Amino acid sequence: MNYQERLKQIKIENNIWIIYLIIIALSYYANYFEKDYFLTKNKSSKETYRKLNSFVFIILIIIYSYFEKESILSFKNKTKSIEQNKYDTLSLIASTLVLISGFIFLYIIIKDENIGTEIAFN
Numbered sequence: 001m002n003y004q005e006r007l008k009q010i011k012i013e014n015n016i017w018i019i020y021l022i023i024i025a026l027s028y029y030a031n032y033f034e035k036d037y038f039l040t041k042n043k044s045s046k047e048t049y050r051k052l053n054s055f056v057f058i059i060l061i062i063i064y065s066y067f068e069k070e071s072i073l074s075f076k077n078k079t080k081s082i083e084q085n086k087y088d089t090l091s092l093i094a095s096t097l098v099l100i101s102g103f104i105f106l107y108i109i110i111k112d113e114n115i116g117t118e119i120a121f122n
Helices: 003-040 043-076 082-111
Strands: none
Touching: 003 043, 043 082
């Protein structure tokens, strides 16, 4: 990968960090509705919590998909050392697992109508 490509990736990653800050704020806001639901059993709070978390994880899956794509492209690059190839393989495995976890968490958010399972993104 040349420096221009890497600088472009860094610019995209910087934008992703801004999106992560927004996601943190939305998750904090969602926790308010979760707390309200557990204290008052207000169904509207429960649905707002579920919708906010669904939105957060849809955005996270999009972000995780970007990193998965970048890992695949790096993995396919044939002009690198054996050591770099090992790291790219590990990065691809990690990116794939993170993407899978995003889908699993989204599934839980959609299906767990009692919001009894703790959902957290890492």
